Amino acid sequence: MHHHYPEGTVRALLNTDHVTPATRTTLEARLSLHAPYEPQFFTASEYVLLKAVCDRLIPQTGSDTDYINIARGIDERLTRNESNGWRYDSMPPDQDAYQLGLAGLEATAQSRHQQSFLHLPDAQQDDLLRLIQQAEVEGEPWDRLPAERFFEEILAEAVENYYSHPLAQEAIGYVGMADTPAWQRLGLNTLDDREPRPL
Amino acid sequence: MQHYTTSETVDAVVIGTGAGGAPLLARLAAAGLKVVALEAGKHWTPYDDFPTDERAQSKLFWNDERLSAGEDPLPFGNNNSGTGVGGSTLHYTAYTPRVQPDDLRLRSEFSVGEDWPFGFEEIEPYYDEIEHFLGVSGPANYPWGPVRKRQYPLGPLPINAPGQLMERGCRELGIRTSPAANAALSAPYFQEGVGWRQACTNRGFCQAGCNIGAKASMDVTYIPLAIHHGAEVRPESFVTQLVKDASGKISEVIYIRNGQEERQRCRYVFLCAGTVETPRLLLMNGLANTSGQVGRNVMAHTALQIWGEFDEDIRPYKGIPGALISEDTHRPSDQIAGPVDFAGGYLLQSIGVMPLTYLSQMARARGLWGDALKQAATTYNHVAGINILGDCLPYAHNYLELSDEKDVRGLPKPRIYFSNGENEERMTSHANQVMRSIWEAAGAKNLWAFPRNAHVIGTCRMGNDPDRAVVDAEGRSYDIPNLYISDNSTFPSALSVNPALTIMALSLRTADRFLTRSNRLD
Numbered sequence A: 001m002h003h004h005y006p007e008g009t010v011r012a013l014l015n016t017d018h019v020t021p022a023t024r025t026t027l028e029a030r031l032s033l034h035a036p037y038e039p040q041f042f043t044a045s046e047y048v049l050l051k052a053v054c055d056r057l058i059p060q061t062g063s064d065t066d067y068i069n070i071a072r073g074i075d076e077r078l079t080r081n082e083s084n085g086w087r088y089d090s091m092p093p094d095q096d097a098y099q100l101g102l103a104g105l106e107a108t109a110q111s112r113h114q115q116s117f118l119h120l121p122d123a124q125q126d127d128l129l130r131l132i133q134q135a136e137v138e139g140e141p142w143d144r145l146p147a148e149r150f151f152e153e154i155l156a157e158a159v160e161n162y163y164s165h166p167l168a169q170e171a172i173g174y175v176g177m178a179d180t181p182a183w184q185r186l187g188l189n190t191l192d193d194r195e196p197r198p199l
Numbered sequence B: 001m002q003h004y005t006t007s008e009t010v011d012a013v014v015i016g017t018g019a020g021g022a023p024l025l026a027r028l029a030a031a032g033l034k035v036v037a038l039e040a041g042k043h044w045t046p047y048d049d050f051p052t053d054e055r056a057q058s059k060l061f062w063n064d065e066r067l068s069a070g071e072d073p074l075p076f077g078n079n080n081s082g083t084g085v086g087g088s089t090l091h092y093t094a095y096t097p098r099v100q101p102d103d104l105r106l107r108s109e110f111s112v113g114e115d116w117p118f119g120f121e122e123i124e125p126y127y128d129e130i131e132h133f134l135g136v137s138g139p140a141n142y143p144w145g146p147v148r149k150r151q152y153p154l155g156p157l158p159i160n161a162p163g164q165l166m167e168r169g170c171r172e173l174g175i176r177t178s179p180a181a182n183a184a185l186s187a188p189y190f191q192e193g194v195g196w197r198q199a200c201t202n203r204g205f206c207q208a209g210c211n212i213g214a215k216a217s218m219d220v221t222y223i224p225l226a227i228h229h230g231a232e233v234r235p236e237s238f239v240t241q242l243v244k245d246a247s248g249k250i251s252e253v254i255y256i257r258n259g260q261e262e263r264q265r266c267r268y269v270f271l272c273a274g275t276v277e278t279p280r281l282l283l284m285n286g287l288a289n290t291s292g293q294v295g296r297n298v299m300a301h302t303a304l305q306i307w308g309e310f311d312e313d314i315r316p317y318k319g320i321p322g323a324l325i326s327e328d329t330h331r332p333s334d335q336i337a338g339p340v341d342f343a344g345g346y347l348l349q350s351i352g353v354m355p356l357t358y359l360s361q362m363a364r365a366r367g368l369w370g371d372a373l374k375q376a377a378t379t380y381n382h383v384a385g386i387n388i389l390g391d392c393l394p395y396a397h398n399y400l401e402l403s404d405e406k407d408v409r410g411l412p413k414p415r416i417y418f419s420n421g422e423n424e425e426r427m428t429s430h431a432n433q434v435m436r437s438i439w440e441a442a443g444a445k446n447l448w449a450f451p452r453n454a455h456v457i458g459t460c461r462m463g464n465d466p467d468r469a470v471v472d473a474e475g476r477s478y479d480i481p482n483l484y485i486s487d488n489s490t491f492p493s494a495l496s497v498n499p500a501l502t503i504m505a506l507s508l509r510t511a512d513r514f515l516t517r518s519n520r521l522d
């Protein structure tokens, strides 16, 4: 079952009284994050690699102006050394985990294909990522970084960064931010007027 | 708001303002005591500070890093704990079922787990009082548990689409359901010492904070009541030390505010920092642990979720998330899903969900990524969930310790070991079968399970035996006579219902017991 929704729904609702000022400020700030971004935590080469991984985890097909920069949010969080409140005890601290994991990915690409991950075709990139997801990689750094946990963490963070963006929310037909003054129609197959109909 | 100076000796310091701290704070203040609450988090202004955006609202979670160990590591942060004036009630879903009397006698009934040191009749009057103060919305006739002495003050909230679907599936299978009790207002409500609160607008966002005060988090209920009665609430005050005097009593509490160390002298301390921070503070300070039980007996409700896709349009972001309940599985009969091979039981709850929560769970549990993930995400408007909350036994292998790693404050990070035991595994597999049948009967496709445990419980349990418990049945430390604990850490067993209403009830009970003691120091 696939569902498609019209474009522009969230952006239009942001200009109405259906969102509170606090919600509008937050989402408009996120929408306007287009400018090129210089990583603060990652080195330039780590950052390019991270972006390439994010592009495979959540492929984006839209125009450049609609590109949602997932890696940026990760870099910003690690720069502030912020935590989401917990980590698997089996994992090193987040900053180390990302650096080790990216280095491990690149080393695995080199040893299997004698090429950088960046230069592999999409399908081979995906194969490598799948090996990490299934913990079918060995040696340094995977002996101190459980590969399947690393993959789970980077995937969960990528998903949170991507789907918190209004453009990604439009694509799945989510308009829950337009909650003012109230939702009136809650039952099955009953929509308030401002909720988008699937195409 | 009243202000006390730090040079003054106040009657009581309350550490933490969540479900365990806030009710007691209000009760002590109403009795005329000079009370100061020290709260690590901020005092928010919900309408201005709470956008309808999950990411921005991660500020409500306790985000200092905890280390999750064991076979079934517990996620914290957004899954388990909050901070701010109001504590985790800022982001609880406000599902407020009462415990059933047999939950308090698990050992008597099944020879496993623990009995509580008192019975249902001790808690019931507090349920009545709290439900009326908070404005709990619930059904006129609730099918399970003892007959109520007082009706819920408000009628039930509307049943959203996930609730309708669960009703449909359960009807097919002959499982009874009822609109759930929720501490969110189905109509405007007036509270003494607080004022009018407006009705729920069905925005489905309870887990990321209610911006209109319809949900009964502590910041719009017991905290304003406490302030009305003269309590001082000191936010952004992170307690690090409890200082004992020569007589073995705690004489002052040390905390960090604006980067500075401050001290508050006091006659009594009520430690209400939650299941993780309460034992962490005690262990860091080497206090109240003659029993060796501080940090032990970590429990977490079995909380498997089953998600399904439906042809119908659902929009799971609308309506109170947990609209429907069934307690037919409280002590399930063999008719529901074959012979029952576990102790205790669980409840069933319909669940709506916000998108980030849903999608990140889906990514973790199903491991979907790439185009498969994006396609699955487009079904968001057509998904609904059922969730259980079930008992969990205390085990020696589940405990909290201080690790060698330091957090941003320079304090040792807590490490929490958690592995489900055989009882939890069996209960979960029973529930898995029941929930899948309900969803199939309701017409769901592409079912998937999100394995999880919810609500951290235990670590400073109460009991009648000082060798096996940290606090007595009133919540008072066996070691330190002027130290009380009131939060989810004192539960001797996990119970088969969500904890917040019962935490509040114990909080008022502790306050009342304390106030009627004849030999108090104040």
Ligand SMILES: Cc1cc2nc3c(=O)[nH]c(=O)nc-3n(C[C@H](O)[C@H](O)[C@H](O)COP(=O)(O)OP(=O)(O)OC[C@H]3O[C@@H](n4cnc5c(N)ncnc54)[C@H](O)[C@@H]3O)c2cc1C
Pocket: B015, B016, B017, B018, B019, B020, B021, B038, B039, B040, B041, B078, B079, B080, B081, B082, B083, B084, B085, B086, B087, B088, B089, B091, B092, B093, B094, B095, B096, B207, B237, B238, B239, B240, B272, B273, B274, B275, B277, B278, B281, B455, B486, B487, B488, B489, B498, B499, B500, B501, B503
């Ligand atoms: C997403 C989610 C949904 C939930 N939904 C429900 C539900 O529907 N129904 C239900 O019954 N329960 C629910 N719960 C659980 C419920 O919120 C908690 O069980 C309850 O709030 C715990 O109360 P407490 O007093 O033990 O701790 P908390 O409410 O967490 O309060 C502890 C307070 O102490 C403060 N603190 C900690 N350490 C310090 C320190 N060193 N110095 C100063 N202050 C400190 C914290 O900042 C916090 O404010 C939910 C929980 C979550 C995470």
Ligand code: SF4
Pocket: B184, B185, B199, B200, B201, B202, B203, B204, B205, B206, B207, B209, B210, B211, B212, B213, B214, B215, B319, B320, B321
């Ligand atoms: S559903 Fe109701 S109670 Fe929950 S956040 Fe929304 S308005 Fe508040």
